[in-house]
Amino acid sequence: DVKQPEGACIMNKEVAFITGSAQGIGEAIARRLVKDGFAVAIADLNFELATKVADSINDDGGKAAAFKVDVSDRGGFQQAIEDASDSLGDLNVLINNAGIAPTTPIDTITAEMFDKVYHVNVASCIWGMQAATALFKGKGHGGKIINAASQAGVVGNANLMLYSSTKFAIRGLTQVAAKDLAKDGITANAYAPGIVKTPMMMDIAHQVAVNAGKDDEWGMSTFSKDITLGRLSEASDVANAVAFLAGHNSDYITGQTLIVDGGMQF
Ligand code: NAI
Numbered sequence: 001d002v003k004q005p006e007g008a009c010i011m012n013k014e015v016a017f018i019t020g021s022a023q024g025i026g027e028a029i030a031r032r033l034v035k036d037g038f039a040v041a042i043a044d045l046n047f048e049l050a051t052k053v054a055d056s057i058n059d060d061g062g063k064a065a066a067f068k069v070d071v072s073d074r075g076g077f078q079q080a081i082e083d084a085s086d087s088l089g090d091l092n093v094l095i096n097n098a099g100i101a102p103t104t105p106i107d108t109i110t111a112e113m114f115d116k117v118y119h120v121n122v123a124s125c126i127w128g129m130q131a132a133t134a135l136f137k138g139k140g141h142g143g144k145i146i147n148a149a150s151q152a153g154v155v156g157n158a159n160l161m162l163y164s165s166t167k168f169a170i171r172g173l174t175q176v177a178a179k180d181l182a183k184d185g186i187t188a189n190a191y192a193p194g195i196v197k198t199p200m201m202m203d204i205a206h207q208v209a210v211n212a213g214k215d216d217e218w219g220m221s222t223f224s225k226d227i228t229l230g231r232l233s234e235a236s237d238v239a240n241a242v243a244f245l246a247g248h249n250s251d252y253i254t255g256q257t258l259i260v261d262g263g264m265q266f
Helices: 024-035 047-059 074-088 111-138 161-184 199-212 216-221 235-246
Strands: 014-019 038-044 064-068 093-096 143-148 186-193 257-260
Touching (some): 014 074, 014 111, 024 038, 024 047, 024 093, 024 235, 038 074, 047 064, 074 111, 093 111, 093 235, 111 143, 111 161, 143 235, 186 235, 199 216, 235 257
Parallel strands (some): 014 038, 014 093, 093 143, 143 186, 186 257
């Protein structure tokens, strides 16, 4: 008989596939879900970084596998979801977290930029949902779809026409998915982070700073003035909320966007 250490998450009863989880919010979500007993698929364009995250989770006694995925490539993304379910165990949760946020003042937008941002941020959610829900249904159980929206998908953000509008779209497609999938025991929700200290937000702060002729720290500091709680978000703040959506305490919640922005909306 092997005696398990008290409090350790030895049994991986649930499996989550998380896109864009090689860094930032996605990585924080993966590490948080491992604490809740999930096995996690670390799916990212950056396979080297994804492998490092998966290795470090496995070294710490969790269960993770890295997948090289471009979420805008329907075939490759859907295949990775199936592969993860084969190698990690029966999938229960898909988290469509990957996204890109290029600065796009209205007069600079090209058809190529439009296609790129809409494919990575919006089409990917549909491709992921198709593969995950087919697996859930095939196994005869329900599941959870969780999509990354944004504060910028609740209020339009200046200079982010493409990004902001994709995040409004995410809230809409999440509501539709909730209605279409309820009969199969599947819930669909979104999370809307505010200003989170990740590489993505550092890039945006850098752009703001360059435009104003100031340094990056100044760029970042301009963001906190609108936050009721008076501080920027850590990735872990978002991960805690996503863990709630991924776990059974949220079983009666569907079609919602959980805003995790420290109070920017009032
Ligand atoms: P990040 O840029 O720091 O990390 C995103 C990850 O996604 C990277 O590892 C990147 O390699 C990966 N990725 C990008 N394109 C991909 C593709 N085509 N296929 C697979 N992986 C791809 O971003 P961050 O800040 O962690 O954001 C995560 C999500 O949260 C995004 O959807 C973002 O829009 C959303 N969000 C972030 C906020 C913030 O303040 N950082 C605020 C609101 C929403």
